[in-house]
Amino acid sequence: MALLTVENLSMEFGGIRAVDDVSFRVGEGEIYTIIGPNGAGKTTIFNMISLIYRSSSGRIWFDGNDLSARKPQDLTHLGLARTFQNIELFEHETVLQNLLVGRHCHSRTRLWQQMLFTPATRRAEIEHREAVEQVIDLLNLQHYRDSVVGNLPYGVQKLIELGRALCARPRILLLDEPSSGLNVEETDDLSFWIEDIRNLLGITVVMIEHDMRLVSQVSDRVLAVSNGRVLAEGTAREIQENPAVAEAYLGTREDVA
Numbered sequence: 535m536a537l538l539t540v541e542n543l544s545m546e547f548g549g550i551r552a553v554d555d556v557s558f559r560v561g562e563g564e565i566y567t568i569i570g571p572n573g574a575g576k577t578t579i580f581n582m583i584s585l586i587y588r589s590s591s592g593r594i595w596f597d598g599n600d601l602s603a604r605k606p607q608d609l610t611h612l613g614l615a616r617t618f619q620n621i622e623l624f625e626h627e628t629v630l631q632n633l634l635v636g637r638h639c640h641s642r643t644r645l646w647q648q649m650l651f652t653p654a655t656r657r658a659e660i661e662h663r664e665a666v667e668q669v670i671d672l673l674n675l676q677h678y679r680d681s682v683v684g685n686l687p688y689g690v691q692k693l694i695e696l697g698r699a700l701c702a703r704p705r706i707l708l709l710d711e712p713s714s715g716l717n718v719e720e721t722d723d724l725s726f727w728i729e730d731i732r733n734l735l736g737i738t739v740v741m742i743e744h745d746m747r748l749v750s751q752v753s754d755r756v757l758a759v760s761n762g763r764v765l766a767e768g769t770a771r772e773i774q775e776n777p778a779v780a781e782a783y784l785g786t787r788e789d790v791a
């Protein structure tokens with residue numbers, strides 16, 4: 535059974551169809567990538583999956599749950615986390631503090647327990663620290679642990695945003711253009727992190743990405759969209775060789791090759 539099922543999803547803004555009857559399924563443990571020219575509707579699809587936008591029509595199922603009946607704040611509990619195209623971190627706080635924010639959804643102790651620092655609070659605190667340390671080790675962030683985020687290079691900040699999403703221990707991770715703003719070397723490193731996230735942590739990854747080298751390196755399957763509609767689905771190679779996909783990119787500054 536698919537972990538994520540998107541069925542006939544559409545979204546209109548002022549009478550314009552940004553997403554038009556899009557369907558796809560992502561299996562547990564897959565790395566699934568959505569590509570398409572600027573304005574194709576990719577981020578709108580992510581915004582509907584993460585319930586930032588309510589779809590005009592269609593259904594989204596995550597692990598057997600119909601997301602139309604859920605609120606955005608339920609998603610982390612269900613096991614869905616995402617990153618954004620633009621970094622959204624607390625830039626005046628340290629890396630450690632930002633990563634601990636990613637554990638917020640797992641805080642089960644009540645205020646009075648926290649104030650009295652009861653054994654339950656202590657256990658929860660240890661659990662949060664362990665989860666954060668695991669992410670720090672995985673992404674090699676030891677060196678930056680106590681650094682203020684705003685002072686760090688962009689590439690490291692992108693990694694911290696990824697780390698914060700991982701701290702929630704999701705089952706599925708949505709990455710919106712993870713390589714944007716990264717140089718070639720950082721993008722190569724990113725491909726290893728994404729594979730580690732799937733292979734070592736068992737997290738399913740759905741990403742929007744423009745860098746076809748990264749897409750080819752990590753994706754099990756690729757969905758190509760243009761003008762809100764699905765053009766093709768297949769392996770990265772099949773998609774790159776698809777004439778309709780090549781045509782959609784013609785006349786744009788982007789290149790699918």
Ligand SMILES: Nc1ncnc2c1ncn2[C@@H]1O[C@H](COP(=O)(O)OP(=O)(O)OP(=O)(O)O)[C@@H](O)[C@H]1O
Nearest residue numbers: 547548551552570571572573574575576577578579
């Ligand atoms: N909140 C909104 N209100 C009105 N129109 C919107 C809104 N969000 C997106 N759109 C429009 O929907 C279309 C799809 O936008 P979307 O951001 O999903 O594309 P995208 O494929 O993610 O593009 P990019 O690669 O440039 O990020 C665009 O024409 C965009 O202007």
